[in-house]
Amino acid sequence: MDESIPRSSVPSPEPSPEPFSDALVLDARSLRGIAHPLRWRILTLLQRRGPLTGKSVSEALGRTSASVSYHLRQLHAYGFIAEDPELGTSRERWWRAPHAGIRFPEHLDTDAPELATATRATMAVMWGERLTAAVEAWSAQPEEWRDAQGMADRLTQLTAEESAALREELRQVLDRYHRAPGPEADTEAPGSRVVQVQLALFPSPHPADQRPSEPDGQER
Template identity: 60%
Template sequence: MSTPFEDRPAEDRPAVPDPFESAAVLDARSLRGLAHPLRMRVYQLLQKAPATGKAVAEKLGVSSASASYHLRQLEAYGFIREDPDLGTSRERWWRADADGFRLPEHLDTEAPELTTALRHAIAAGWSERLGAAVNQWSAQPEGWREAQFMSDRTLSLTLEQAQSLRAELVEVLNRHTAEGNAGTPGERTVHVQLAAFPQPGPDPAPDLAADPGPEDSP
C-alpha cells in the first residue's frame, strides 16, 4: 500500500533524520572497491551482520579462496574491518565499517566506467532479491501478501519535476526508515527498490500527424 505525500511546504515539515548520515562517501579510489558484483554481495551480507570468511563463502555459494580475496579487497578499500572481539585464533570475523555508502554525483564525470560498473552490481543484486521475493509472493501470510507491491510507471516530466519527485520519494523513505527499527511486534524487514531515469536512447519523435501546423497559403 503506497503512502501519500504530505501536502505541506517543506519548511513546515518536521525534520527527518538522514539514514545515510554515517555512510561512507565514495571517491575515485574507493569506488574501485565496490565496482564488482560479487564484492557488492559480500559487502551487503556484512551490512546485515558480522561473519567469517567461511560463512560468507557458504551463504554466497562461492569458494573460500574467492570469499577471502574479496574480503581482503573490501578491507583494503576501507569498507570492512576485522572484529577481534568475535574472532579466535582459528577464525577471523568481519564487519562492515559504515552504515552503507553514498555515491557523489561528481564521480559520474570523474570515473564514469566505475560508476556504471557499480550500478550494474547494485542492479544485479536488486534483480536477485526481487526474483526471490516473487518466488515467495503468493506464500506470504495474509496482510503481508496484500501489502507488498510491484509498480512500473512511465511519466513525462521536466527536469524540475524529476528533481521534485526524487526529493519527495527520498523524504518518504527517510521518514519510514526513522519510524522503523523500533522492535515493534510484527515488524519485518522490508526491501524498497526505486529507480527513476530518462528513457534510454532518444525519446520517440513527436507524432507530426497529430499537429500538422499551419498550411501553406495558396
C-alpha cells in the same frame, strides 16, 4: 505497470534518524573496490548480519573460502570493511561493516564513468535477483503481506528539475519509514519483517516511449 496498492489506516511512523548519516561516500578509487557482484553481496551481508568470519560468509553465500577470502581482503583494502579485534583470534578473523550505508555522488559519472556504470550495473543485477525471488514467493505470502506488497512502473513527462524534486520527496518518504533491521527489530515492532524498497528514476531509454517529433509551427 501500476498495481493497485491498498491504502493503510496505520499512521505513519515517527521520523527516524537519517539512515545514511554514517555512510561511506564513494570516490573514484573506492569504486574499484566495489564494482564486483560478490563484493556487493559480501558487504550487504556484513551490514545486515555481521560481524562474521570468512567461513560464515562463505557458507551464507555458497562460495568457496578462497574466493570469499580474496574479496574480503579487497573490501578491507578499499575501506569498506574492517576487522573486529574484540572477536578475532590468532586463527580466525572477524569482519564487520563500519558504515551503515553507501553514498554514490553524481560527480562520479564524470570522474569515473566506466566504473560508475559497472557499479550501477552490479547493483541493478542484485536488485533484479531480489525482485525475481520476491515475485516467485509473492502468492505464498500471508494474506496481510500479499496486500501490503506492491509493484509499480509509470511513465510521466517531467523536466530535470521536476525529476530531482520528485527524487528528493521520495527519499524523504523512505527516510521517514526507515527502521534499521537488526537483532532488536522484532521486539521494537512486533510482526515486522525486513522489507526492501527498490527505487529507480531515470529518463526512459526506449524510443517507443518518446513523443513523436512535430512539424515546425504546429500548435498543440
